[in-house]
Amino acid sequence: MFSYYVKLALISFKRTPLLSFLMVLLIAMGIGATMTTFTVSYMMSQDPLPSKSDRVFSVQMDSRGDGYDWGESSLAEITYMDMQNVINSGIPKHHVVISAVSTMLKNPQQQTQAIKSKVRTTNADFFTMFETPFLFGSGWDEQADKQAQQVIVLTKKSNNRFFNGENSVGRFLQFGDVLYQVVGVLDDWQLMPKFYGVKTEAFSEPHDVFIPFNTQVKNELMVGNLVNNTCWKSYEGDDFAAFLASECMWVVLWVELDNDAAREQYQAYIDRYAQQQRDHGRFANRIYNRLVDVKQYLVDEEIVSDDSKMAVWLSVLFLIVCLLNCMGLMMAKFHGKAGEVGLRRAVGASKQHIVAQFSVELAVIGFIGGLVGLILAQFGLAIAENLYNYLHASLMQMNLILVLSTLLLAVLVSCTFGLLPIFKASLTQPSSQLKSL
């Protein structure tokens, strides 16, 4: 029976091509707009580390002095001192220290002009904890961290830029005035959102290159605006050692804790540490240590912006307006079919048969509208990609689930908004309208 109704739906489509086309267009426009905004919003709120987002934690400690507000401000960064003090607990499976600097980079053998580049400073665990894929070589080892070696890992893009995409492992890159040796080149890699650094870059590509955090410290590379640096207390001296010893909070620390027991153990460990510090006069504000898992972190830091949700609501409103118009067209369409309905009723179709026939007809129109809507959404996403080119392109791509939900949504809303027209059509009396077909 279903295939019979589909056949009737297609015949009906041919019978009133303009009306049907307008219905498809209205559905397609609403669905296209909704799915464009929804795709961006959905992609923004993806789990960046599906395999372990509940086991990776941001370590947060309120090391501030007395009198600071307890609410609002983000404590995603800790001081260099505290990081150094807690990093040897031996409890987490991995520690990842995060900071960043900017520098001028060039391949001394090929380029005369250095290029301003963003540098992620971190440690060997970064590549293991985030399971980064490598095109050539690998991350540096712990030895390199300990000795603060001048080693460097490139993204695929920067390897293309500086080494024309060749295997550059073992070669050198000029970093300011000194040379760093390439140990690895990442393959395409993008956490979505890229939660581990600053919030404002959560939807951008990874930094161009990676160097050991300890090398940053040894070479006294000052952090710039790629890092949130909260200095609530001024410090004496203007050398780098003074900065390191200061109460400035600028280091992001992530840990991977394998289970609840490890988590509790680690929480107790940092609480103990904070208490010790308090005994020595630091942490005067409060003892407030948090281990924030990735999903909670995304919420706390408002990485998924309300703007994108707002856009979804607006386009849903637009969809509803389109559907209300479409409903008028459905009324007209079914009204024009009163003769056929009367005849079908006369020869034995029940009301349910009529409802089923027209539901399938609307589902078919909705499905076609969904298909066209998908095409419109691709255009919409292409435009969004151009307009917001600081956002990563993969935000603007639908996955299979989104494609299927688009079609399902189109079919469902078409049938929902068709309920009234279908109901009215089913009330057609079998005796009426039999004269005109």
Next chain:
Amino acid sequence: MLKMTGLAKVYLTSDVKTQALQPFNLSIEQGEFVAVIGPSGSGKTTFLNIAGLLENHSEGVYELDGKDVSTLSDKHKSAYRNEKIGFVFQSFNLIPELNLYDNIDMPLRYRKFTAKERDERIMKALEQVGLAGRKNHYPTQLSGGQQQRVAIARAIAGSPSVIFADEPTGNLDSKMAQGIMSLLQDINASGTSIIMVTHDNEQAQQAQRIVQIKDGVLSEDAPILAQAIA
């Protein structure tokens, strides 16, 4: 088969009350060929629609195969129309977008027939009305007489026990009309009751019984043929 007792029909349309049919009694047996005659606007179509379960009556009792139809749900009535009743209308009422095969298929779709059985029934009905070779044609490609034959094929494909025909020859010239009449005679001969509205007196004379309606008043005449024998 069909028994109407004190049956009447009143139409109420925005403070105008039309007594389309005055109370009447009538019963028709299985296999009868009944002609319904009367001037235009007298209530013939109304009578046929009520008898064919397309409309409800206002007063009295209508028993069909021993069942009071007022107790039947809409769904039951639909199923009854589908299985036991065939309709033939003055303006053929074929669906122009469907070919002959699909037009005849339409009532069969609402029954639990297999595709094979539907196909057999459609082909048999088309043969019976002499259009077997044109199953893929569309209604507009046929003459009026041929279209009415398709409508008859649609009516008989489900093997109904009664066919209601409302002026089936009203839109046809007399030669075509006679073809339709003899087709209906053949169908009646195989046991199917036929109740046919007509305003052609000559056609009415070919029926076994003649029911006359004048201004909503129903009465029965014996056909001239029968009178002559009596």
